[in-house]
Amino acid sequence: QIDTHRTIVTLITKTTTSKTQLKKSNFSQTQNQQTMFGVVFPNRSFPIDISTFAQIDTHHWVLDMNHFVGEAYDQIGEMCIFLLNNFTLPPDKALAVYLQSPGSGFVFCGAVTLNRPSAVLSLQWPEPGGTALMSGDSAPLSAKIGVSVEDAAALQSLDVAAERKIERLAMKVGENLFNFMQSFCGVDGSKLVVPMDILDRWFKKFQEKAKRDPGFLKSFAL
Structure with a gap:
């Protein structure tokens, strides 16, 4: 017993x-x-989890922006993406984010890793495709945000959009200086002549305009 x-x-x-x-x-x-990842569109949404995305396979997800904002996708300028569970992503992997406008291809936007578990990405939407704005069943194509698990080493930069933003800022400041100098230029034979204090005058005007108009500097970052 x-x-x-x-x-x-x-x-x-x-x-x-x-x-x-x-x-x-x-x-x-x-x-x-x-709980692999979540996203937030600042000032436009509550936190969105992975269930809102359509899962293509084990490593790819797509968010159809038409269901979210309709055709006003290009008004969404920022996205915060963050990991929710450190154990779901291997150390050598990254969650890469891609943007697609209607009819265009996917363009890399940025990524997060275990060492960088969250990021606010600037969404620089590519130009829409020319004539290919309708799908095969005549339904209008929509903008999409794609997320995929990729090798971190294969990604050149975790935030391409931020680098492009800095480049645009530098170009616009340089263009502003060039236009200012051009209005004071004189010609001496084959040389352009400008006042000796031209840079000081430009910088003073630049600062004054930035103080008067809060949107002035923001226009340089667009």
């Missing part, structure tokens, strides 16, 4: 342990899918 009792207790223990492990395994798999 004692042996029989021990056998029953052992079977019950094994069965309970097996069920507990199965539940933990199922919970872990579900948790990985539901």
Whole structure:
């Protein structure tokens, strides 16, 4: 009887342990899918989890902007993406973000990794495709945001949009200086002549305009 009792207790223990492990395994798999990443569009949305994205396969997700903002996708200028579970992304992988305007290809925007688990990305939407604005079933094409798991080493920069923003800023400041100098230029043979204090005068005017107009500097970052 004692042996029989021990056998029953052992079977019950094994069965309970097996069920507990199965539940933990199922919970872990579900948790990985539901809490891998989230996004927020500042001033435009509440936090959005992975369930809002259409899952293409185990490594690719797509958010159809038509369901979110209709045709006004180009008014969405920023996106915050963040990891929700450190154990869902291997250290050598990255979550890459891509943008697609109607009829265009996907353009890399930025990425997050375990070392950089969140980022606010500037959304520089590519130009829409020329004549290919209708799909095969005559439905209008929509803008999309794609997210994919990729090798971190294969990505040249985690935030391409930020680099482009800096380049545009430098170009616009240079253009502003050039236009200012051009209005004071004189010609001496084959040379252009400008006043000696031209840079000081330009910088003073630049500062005064920035103080008067809060949107002046913002226009340089567009």
